[in-house]
Amino acid sequence: MEDLCAAIDGLAGAGLASAFGPELLERLGGLLVAQHRIAAEVARTVRACELAGAAEVDGLKTMASWLRGHGRLSPSAGAGLVRAGRALEHLPALAEAHAAGAVSAEAVATVAPVAADKNLAAAAAAGVELGEIDRLLTGVAAARPHADLVQVVRHYLAGLDPDGPEPDPTEGRRLSLVRHADGTLTGRFDLDAAGGEKLQAALESILQAGRCAGDERTRPQRQADALVQLCDTQLAAGTLPVLRTVKPHVAVVINAEDLVDPAPGPGAAELGFGATVSAARARWLACDGAVTRIVLGPDGAPLDVGRTHRVVPPHLRRAVERRDRGCVFTGCTAPTHWCDVHHLLEWALGGETSLANSALLCERHHTKVHHGFRVERQPDGAWRTWRPDGTEIRIPQPLAAA
Incomplete structure (x- = not known):
């Protein structure tokens, strides 16, 4: 790893301002090959970690959660690496081409569904020779445009079980939201025909009820406003799950x-x-x-959160959420609404139900803390986590420094 870092430092130190186009393109081509090769090693290592249960060393259940917390990756990127590692294990030709730099990580992600458990089972039941499919798809990935690879993979998956039972519509539903620096959201969703009909029916009712003369909004704008209004209506009704x-x-x-x-x-x-x-x-x-009033002290920690009327009342929970912002277990990215309020000193042992004696922990890490792990808030407000053997869980230094 030291040699690899030194080589990258050498590349980063090279001046590019005076280089000509052909020289720059040659450099870029070499870098892309190196990027593919490194991506292959990352996926292979992620798979080895998964098989070894390495995430448990840091108190996490899966490699996807470790990649989110310790690798600072998005949920989709972390899950994609796990899928890639599993796929490469079943597709040796693709793995070899990826390791040689001939196939990109994006191509591997496109082919990965072929190696999903249900598709492997369907291929085996249909007598499909997976090795031949592996070589065919690898050839397309290495020599053809990416759009061709997408089409070939889709054709293969569609042909695995053309006469089988109709799939569960919920399996294909997806909703992904990305929050930008200014707080705005960009999203993408995929719905089956019935689910899409329900959404359109709900939005259209609000769209038509809100029509008025002089409305110059485009239809996409009116649909977005209708979606927000739909959420307003549901939140105001008070019937959503607590x-x-x-x-x-x-x-x-x-x-x-x-x-x-x-x-x-x-x-x-x-x-x-x-x-x-x-x-x-x-x-x-x-x-x-x-x-709701929350009085903060000089260090920004809440001091007065109103009346106390039961164990971890709502106003105290709001104060803990405001301070901790999510699960405090090192490397965990669970949001506040997944978390319990944990007594650092157990209530049964004399611990107070107070802000100072509280910590947000997701269900998994709340269990871990009650089985030997320990979290502690430092004077500067930072949280630290220790394993049962007394060693501390830390974010890897290169990633922390970056």
Whole structure:
């Protein structure tokens, strides 16, 4: 690894300003091959970690969760690496081409469904020679445009069981949301015909009810507004499932000064899922909401969260969520609504139900802490985690430094 880092440092130190186009393209081609080869080693190592149960060393259940917490990867990227590692194990020709730099990680991700358990079983039942399919797909991935590979893989998967039972419509449903730096969301979804019909029926009712003269919004704009209105209606109805003793709601955190100041105050308020909005938008949301006071001390930790009326009451939970922002177990990325409020010193042993004695832990890590692991909040507010043998779980230094 030291040699690899040194080689990359040498490449990064080379000047490119005076290089000509052909020279730059030759360099880029070599870098792409190297990128494919490194990606192959990453996927192979992820698979080895998965087989060895390595994530458990750091108190995590899967390599996908380890890659999210310790590798700083998105959920989709982490899951993709796990799938790639599994696929390469079943497709040796593809693995060899990937390791040689002839096939990209994107191509491997496209072929990976071929090696999914259900598709391997279907291929075996149909008498398909997987080795031949492996060589065919590898050839397409290495020599043809990516669009051709997508089409060939789709054709193969569709032909595995053309006369089988109709698939479960829920298996193909997907919804992915990406939050940008300014708090806006971009999404993609895939719905089966029946699910799509339900969504269209709900949105269309709001669209038609909101039609009025002079409305210059485009249909995509009106559909987006209808989706937000649909959420407003459901949240206001109060019939959605309760999240950890708290009804789902739009949470906004803002300083009292910004709340009463008429200035726009850009970036002055923080929403429950981490986005930031202006003070003006927060005041707009507060027009139809309840206000909870949270008094903060000099270090930013909540001091006074209102009345105490039962064990971990909602107002105390809100304070813990505000402070911890999610599971505090090192490497875990579980959001607040997946978490329990844990007593650092157990209540049965005299521990108080207070902010200082509380920590947010997801269900898995709450169990871990009650079976030998330990979390502790430092004077600077940082959380640290220790294994039962007393060694500390740490984020790998190169990644932490990066």
